[in-house]
Each structure stands twice: as C-alpha cells, then as structure tokens.
Amino acid sequence: MRLELTPRLDPSPLARVLAPIAAFMVAFVLAGGVVWLLGRSPLAALQVYVIGPLSDPWALQELVVKATPLALIALGLSYCFRANLWNIGAEGQYVMGAVLGGWLALATHGTDAGPWVWPAMLLLGVLGGALYGLLPAMLRVRFGVSEILVSLMLVYVAQLTLDYLVRGPWRDPKGFNFPQSVTFDPAATLPLLGAGRIHLGAVFAVLAVLATAFVLGRTLFGYRLRVTGEAPRAARFGGFDSGATTLAVFAISGGLAGLAGIVEVSGQIGQLQPTISPGYGFTAITVAFLGRLHPFGILAASLAVGLTFIGGESAQILLKLPLDLTTAFQGLLLLCVLCADALVSYRLRLVRRGGGS
Amino acid sequence: MTHRLLGLAAALALALGVGPASAQQKLKVGFIYVGPVGDHGWSYQHDQGRKAIERELGARVETTFVESVPEADSERAIEGLARTGHGLIFTTSFGFMEPTLRVARRYPNVKFEHATGIKRAANVATYAAKFHEGRYIIGQIAGKMTKTGIIGYVGAFPIPEVVAGINSYFLGAQSVNPNVKIKVVWVNSWYDPAKEADAAKALLDQGVDVLAQHTDSPAPLQQAEARGKLGFGQASDMERFAPKAQLTAIVDDWSGYYVQRAKAVLDGTWKSEDTWGGLASGMVKMAPYKNMPDDVKKLAEETEAAIKAGRLNPFKCPVFKQDGSEVECKGNGALSDEQVLGMNFYVKGIDDRLPQ
Numbered sequence: 203m204r205l206e207l208t209p210r211l212d213p214s215p216l217a218r219v220l221a222p223i224a225a226f227m228v229a230f231v232l233a234g235g236v237v238w239l240l241g242r243s244p245l246a247a248l249q250v251y252v253i254g255p256l257s258d259p260w261a262l263q264e265l266v267v268k269a270t271p272l273a274l275i276a277l278g279l280s281y282c283f284r285a286n287l288w289n290i291g292a293e294g295q296y297v298m299g300a301v302l303g304g305w306l307a308l309a310t311h312g313t314d315a316g317p318w319v320w321p322a323m324l325l326l327g328v329l330g331g332a333l334y335g336l337l338p339a340m341l342r343v344r345f346g347v348s349e350i351l352v353s354l355m356l357v358y359v360a361q362l363t364l365d366y367l368v369r370g371p372w373r374d375p376k377g378f379n380f381p382q383s384v385t386f387d388p389a390a391t392l393p394l395l396g397a398g399r400i401h402l403g404a405v406f407a408v409l410a411v412l413a414t415a416f417v418l419g420r421t422l423f424g425y426r427l428r429v430t431g432e433a434p435r436a437a438r439f440g441g442f443d444s445g446a447t448t449l450a451v452f453a454i455s456g457g458l459a460g461l462a463g464i465v466e467v468s469g470q471i472g473q474l475q476p477t478i479s480p481g482y483g484f485t486a487i488t489v490a491f492l493g494r495l496h497p498f499g500i501l502a503a504s505l506a507v508g509l510t511f512i513g514g515e516s517a518q519i520l521l522k523l524p525l526d527l528t529t530a531f532q533g534l535l536l537l538c539v540l541c542a543d544a545l546v547s548y549r550l551r552l553v554r555r556g557g558g559s
Numbered sequence: 560m561t562h563r564l565l566g567l568a569a570a571l572a573l574a575l576g577v578g579p580a581s582a583q584q585k586l587k588v589g590f591i592y593v594g595p596v597g598d599h600g601w602s603y604q605h606d607q608g609r610k611a612i613e614r615e616l617g618a619r620v621e622t623t624f625v626e627s628v629p630e631a632d633s634e635r636a637i638e639g640l641a642r643t644g645h646g647l648i649f650t651t652s653f654g655f656m657e658p659t660l661r662v663a664r665r666y667p668n669v670k671f672e673h674a675t676g677i678k679r680a681a682n683v684a685t686y687a688a689k690f691h692e693g694r695y696i697i698g699q700i701a702g703k704m705t706k707t708g709i710i711g712y713v714g715a716f717p718i719p720e721v722v723a724g725i726n727s728y729f730l731g732a733q734s735v736n737p738n739v740k741i742k743v744v745w746v747n748s749w750y751d752p753a754k755e756a757d758a759a760k761a762l763l764d765q766g767v768d769v770l771a772q773h774t775d776s777p778a779p780l781q782q783a784e785a786r787g788k789l790g791f792g793q794a795s796d797m798e799r800f801a802p803k804a805q806l807t808a809i810v811d812d813w814s815g816y817y818v819q820r821a822k823a824v825l826d827g828t829w830k831s832e833d834t835w836g837g838l839a840s841g842m843v844k845m846a847p848y849k850n851m852p853d854d855v856k857k858l859a860e861e862t863e864a865a866i867k868a869g870r871l872n873p874f875k876c877p878v879f880k881q882d883g884s885e886v887e888c889k890g891n892g893a894l895s896d897e898q899v900l901g902m903n904f905y906v907k908g909i910d911d912r913l914p915q
Contacts, residue, residue, distance in 0.1 A: 260642060264635045365747065369717065369914060380677070380718055385657065399634070471631055472657060476716070476747075480629030515636050518625045519643055525595070525626050 207548040217546045222492070225542035226506070229535040236530070242521060250520050251513035251531075261516070263398040265508045267470065271296070271462040271479075273407040273504035275486035277414050278458030280495040281451040284418070286431040289452060291338060291353030292459040293483025294360035295331040299460020300467040301364055302330030304474045307390035308372055308383055319389040323464055331460015332453045334360065339452035343445040349452075357483070365476045372474060383474040392469035401469030403462075407501075410458060414497040427451065459483060492539055510535065586647060586825055588612055589640030590624040591633060593652035594750040600775030600794040601749065601811070602626065605651045605674075607795075608813030615818045619825060630654025634661060641666040647824045649817070650674065652749070653718065659683060670829050672820060675720060677900070679831050686816060689837030690720070691727035691899065692866045693809035693845060694771070695873035696859050697791045698731020700806050700848075701769040702739050703855045704789055705732075711767030712743045713758045713779045717914045721773045723902040727873040728771055729909055735858070742767055743911045752778040763788060769806075780804055789850065796846040807859070808846035815841055835896065838867045874899055879907035 230252075234244030255261035275292045282289040303323040310319050338352035369381040377384075392401045418424035430437040430447050437444060467478055489507050493499030514528025590609050592602040609622050623645065625636045633655050640648050641662055650659045651674040663671045663683045676685040701710045710732055714721050725743060732739045742765055744758040751774075759770055759779035763786050770790040772779040777800035783790035784801035792798065792808025816834065823829040836842030845863055848856045865871035876888035881904065889895040894902075905913050 260638075264638075268632075268635070366914075377677075380653065381716065466631075470634075475631060475654065477629070477654075478631050480632045512635070515625055515639050519589070519623050519639050522623065 204553055206551045206553045207544070208551060210547060210549050213546050221542035221546045222539055225538040226535065228542075229531070229538040232534055232538075233527075233531045236527065237523070240523070240527075242523065246521060247517065247523065250516045252509065254516055254520075255509060255512050260398075261512055263400050264512055265505060266400050266404050268508035268511055269504040270401075270403045270407045271466050271482045272486050272489050272507060273501055274403070274410055274462035274465070275459045275483055276489035276493065276500045276504060277407075277410045277497060278455035279486055279490040280414065280418075280493075280497070280500060281427065282455045283490060283495055284431050285427045285447055285451050286434070287339075287342075287448055287451055288350045289335065289338070289353050289455050290350055290487070291335070291355075291357050291483070292455065292486055293479060293481065294353070294357035295334045295456040295459035296463035296466075296479055296483050297357075297360040297364050298334035298463070299327035299331035299457075300463035300474065300478055301360070301367065302460070303327030303464030304372075304383070304467055307386045307468065308474075310390060311384055311387055315387075315389055317389055319387075320392055320468055323390060323468055324392075324461065327460045327464025328457040329460070331463060332457035335452040335456015335459070336449060339449045343448050349448075361477075364474065364478070368474050368476055374473075381476050385473045386468060390468060391472065392465060394469075399470070401465070403465035403469050406461060406465065407504075410461075411497045411501045418497065423450070459486075488536060492536070506535075507532070585618070586616075586620045586821060587643070587645040588620055588622045588821055589645035589648040590622065591628050591636055591640070591648070591650045591652075591655060592624060592626040593630065593654070594627060594775055596624065596626045598750050598775045599777055599797060599800070602651065602775070604794050604811040605649070605813055608649075608817035611814035612817050612821050616821055616825070620821060628655075630658075634658035637662045638665070641669045646670060647672070647821060647829075653720075670824055679833060681831055684820075684829075684831045684833070686834040686836075687720070688811055688842040689835060690809055690811070690843055691723045691873055692837045693843050694724045694727040695731035695866065695871075696845060696862050697771055697807060697809065698728035698733075699735050699862055700851060700855055700859050701728070701771065701789075701791075702732030702734070702736035703858065704806065704851060705736070705739065705769045707766045707768045708736070708738060709740045709742060709766045709768065711759075711762035711765075711770045712741060713755055713762065713770065713772040713774055714743055714745045715749050715774045716747060717745060717903075719900055719902045722905070722913065723874075723899050724773050725909070726902065726906045730873055730878075730906060731862075733908060741909055741911070743909075745914060746774055748774070750775040752776040755779050756782050759783065777801065792846060798846065798849070803850060805846070806850055807848045810844040810846055812842060812844050838863060839869070881905045881907055881909060883907060 237244045237247040255265060275296060279289060279292055303326045306319060306323045306326055337356060338349040341347040341352050342349040368383055372383045374382055374384045392403060394401050426442045426447060429440060430442060430444055467474060471478055489503045490500060493503035510532050517523040518525060590605060592605060594602040596602055596606045609624060612620055613622055628636045630652060637650060637658055647670045649672045653675045656673060656676045656678055659671050659673045660678060660680060660683060663680055667682055671683040673683055673685050675687045679685055712725050729741050742762055744761055746754045746758050748754055755774045755776055755778040759782035762770060768788045770779055770783045772793045775794060777797040780790040780792060780797050780801045784804035789806055790804045792805050794811050796808045796810055798805045848859050872893035874894040876893055878886045878894055880886060889898055
C-alpha cells in the first residue's frame, strides 16, 4: 500500500480560508504534547504563549512593534514572488535603507535641523532600498544573471558596508571606539504613537497593506504581475514587458524593505550599529508565504510570527521553558501550514499495491 | 478614576516588588544572554553566576534567564523581565547598552547591571573583567610552546576589549620569544561554531601551531585538538572538548560579583558603580596549566602571581604602536584604564591591519 496525492479539481474556497487556522491548532496540539513531555502543563504554555500576550496591552504593543518590519518587508516580497521572481536579499535592502536614511540623521546631528529630518530620512530609506533592490533586477534583465544568488550575496555586501561605516567614518567619536554611531537627535527620531513604543512605522505597514491590496486587485500592473508569474508566455503574447516588470517589482520590494530598515533604526534602535536586524529580511520570506502572498494574509502572518517570538520570550521568563522549544514550534507551525495547504489542493489517497491506474 | 486607582496599585506593586525585600519577599533576578546558555563559553559562564546566586541565597531569590537575545531587538526582553517583578537585571553583552538604559529610565526602581558597558545611570551599574591579564599569561605560554614561531588568534569583533586582548597576548608572547609572529582572523560573531572552526582551520593551514580565541564556542580549540596542535579555552574551562590541546583557559568567574550584587539589593545597599575585576579579585581565573613542560608551567604561575600582586601590568610603559610611535603613558607606569578600555590600535610587531 502507498499514499498518493491527486490534485483536487475544485479546491473549496472555504477550506482555503480554514486551512491555516486548522494548521495553527494542529501545531498547538503537537507543541502541547512536547511541553507535556517536558513535564510542564500544556495549558499553562498556551496561556503564556498566546492568551497572555493577546490579553496584555504591553505585549500587544510589542507585537505591533515586532510585526511592523516583518509586514513591510513581506508585502514588498509578495510583489516579487507573485511575478515568480525570487528576491532573497530583502535583508540587504533593509540594511541599505537604514544606511542611506541614517546618513541624514548623522549629517544633521547636533545642528538645529527642523522636524523635516525624519520624513526626509524615510524617503532616503525607501530610495536606498529600492536602488539596492534594482541591482539584482538589472543584472537579471540585462545579462540573465540569477536574481536569487545576486540578491542573496548582496546581503553580505550590505551588512559589511554598514559594519565598515559604524566602525570607521560613522563611529561615535565619544564612544570609546565601540562600533556604533551617535544616538539620533529627536528631529531624526520617528514620532511615537501614544506613550508606548509603537512608532509611526506601524501606520506605514497598514497603509502598505491597503495600497498593495489595491494595486494587486484593481490595477493593470497587478494583473500583469499575476500573468507574468503564472503564464510567462501568455504575458509575452499579451505584450507585457517582462524586463520592466522585473525592475518594477524589485524596486517596490527593495523600497519597502528599505522603509522597514530606516523605520526600525529611527523608531526603535535610535542609532546605527553593526547589526540592526535579527534576520527580519529572511523571516519575512516565511511571513510572505504564510500569508499566501495576499496583503491581508501577510498582515495576519506577520502578527502570528511576531506572537511566536513574544510568546517564546514570555515562556522563558514565566515558565522557564527553553528557547529551543520556541524555535521548534516556529518550524512546526510552518510545516503544519504547508501540509494544510497541500491537503487543500490535493486529495490524499491510500492506494493498494498494484491497484490504481 | 478607575485607571488612576490602577496606576496607584501598579506603583504600589512596583514599590513592593523591588524595595529592600522582607524575609518573605523574594528578590527576582533576571538575566539576558546574547548567546545560547549552552555555548560553553560566555553565556554559559554568566549562567554559572546565576546558579551561584541560587545556591548562595537560596530561598531569598528566584532567577530567570532569556537566552540568544539579538542585540538590536533586546529592549522587549529586558522590559519583559522588568515588568514581571524582577528587581535586579543583568544584561550580559555590550550591545544591550542603549536598550538597557531606555528600559531603566522607565523602571527607576529596578536595578540594572550591564556587562562591559560604558554608560551608567542611577539604576544602571556596569561591570567587566580584565581578561587581558589572563591573555598576557597565555601569550607567554604560546611564545614558549610554538615550534613554528607563528601563533594565531580567532577574534570576534574588532572592539577595544578584543583588541586589547590580542595586544596583551602578543606582548606576553614577545616577552619570552622576541621573534614570534601572530596571525589574526575575525569572524564577526560572538558565537558561530562553523565560522569559528573555519577561521581556526585557516590559521592552522598558515602554520599556526598555538591558537587563542576570543569567540565563545569551543570550536577553534577542537580544531587544534583534531590537528594535534595546541590552544586555549575561552571564558570557561573547555578541557573536556580538547583534553590534549588545551594548555589552560581564561575563565570568567562572575559568581562572586553576582552574589555580592544580589545581596546588596536584598540589604538595600546597592549603588550604581563601575566594577572592573581581574585576577586579583577572582573575576578572571586561570584553568589548570596542562600539556606543557614544567618550566613553562612555572613561568605561567609566576606571571599569574605577579599580576595578582600588582607587580606586573601587561600594558606597562613604554607601549609602541605598529608604526613604532610610543603611546602616551596616562596611567601609573602603565597605560590607564581608559586607554585599555578604548584601545583601537595594534602594538608594534603585529603583522596585520586592524579593521577600521
């Protein structure tokens, strides 16, 4: 006997919506089993991981802070992925956005520059990310170089550029030679929303969700992306210029990653350091796929992934559960979502040896 | 009205949670680690300090740790401890500095201790260890033990603490072997066993036969062991990972300091200050000297005793930079603490360029 996957001709739209929710529940049950095996109460773990953070204003605020860069980057990536273009270098575009935007913060440091500084920094951030994203796109369009490899390798170039800058020319002269810039002036700091840590970046994330939903659903450009991705030949017959599409999606994707970078640096970290991202650019790839490349899905996925980080920290603090469990749970979650997706599109059949067609 | 009452209750709870604790009131002590607690190096040793607090103060304390916290995203984890009734919080990596200060401003009644930091506040103390004292000793051992005349160093980041360590190691080696050469590889990570091992391989391939490291995993030492070469443990005694290769190890011992600071909070005598302990105070210890002839062992022990007694300073003047110029002597017969804490130059004889 063996298992066989046969495509469903007409996957149910309801199942498509319910599948991720079912996947979450299965992942929780499996993780609960592991917690139980570790000798702790699975219910207490559920409380600490999910219910606690979702019912605590402080944790909700932290959730928004954590999800903001993830959502911005993942939204950008969805443009590329929809067109079947693989931008794996959002981490680098994020860093370059932070570098170009951060430059202005350092250039105006200690001057009486007005409140125009942070908006200009945001624009530079978008520009930095977009230009950096265009590099792999141009190499692909002009020379047919793999955008996957180029975008990925440019991540290291960006990280080392930042590293060089904060160790050398941009180092805080009063910082005992430690590799970090001065802390940004108030004019170069993103305004906070209210008294907590949520900054204006969260608003940009929501705006980006709405804009993406509009572009993908209501414009010719959005249609062109889908056709280019799903049927490249049809796109060519339709007169769509695939080169222009490639450049456009990489610019958008890089721009949003750059925005995430400058938003994180000016709203959260407050200075340039050798590392300014705990891997947001790569985590966002997971977020984009968890959200099925749909803007609202991505918003939900960024919050869900953010929750696993925050829940993981509370679990360490309140239950003394190891961090490895959180990492394992994130992997489990992704696996369950992918399985659920497969089961929606395919029917699982048990076939007797020699039987079938 | 309601929220005002709530605020009052919260303030009261905060005050109760962190004031001088009464007999029934436990002090909750929190730790933020930059690496995994099982790195067998830096974070592992801080966790040994945490366990020492539990051992010594027993029922009067409760401890918590959060491990592998990324420095750029650490504010939430630190605040997570502060807001769950932890009265004393140790943040154990340089990169936690600004987030620690920000959280400390919001929680004035919580005491913070930032390792290797340079900024303090009324409720933020700093502490570090003079690891470079131990590095002078292992430098002398390396200078004696090398047959090829080339010693190696795997460095994490070119920050002053690491650069001072390389200089001290080299000065130690030079003091017993004037022709010794050193090669340095930077891995740009505190903890990345694969990269650390690659760096070690690259050094061994270049003729290095005694390897020192300023990264947190035993990987470089294990490479030395595998090739039949020699090396030193970092942060903790790594003998079990390389019984034939480890000559000694520079052991960070935070236990005494951590217990003392937790006691100070319990007694209500905690003050924000800067502590820089070395071999003399026991914050830096040397693992047993092994795999070396008796005369080298004797030399190492004598040097250790001399540093402890204050008779020997690794950075005794004159100190020369790579270009041969003499460094201004701002301390008492040696470089001042500030000069060592901010060291950003290689000493003369190091044939490598410091990444700037």
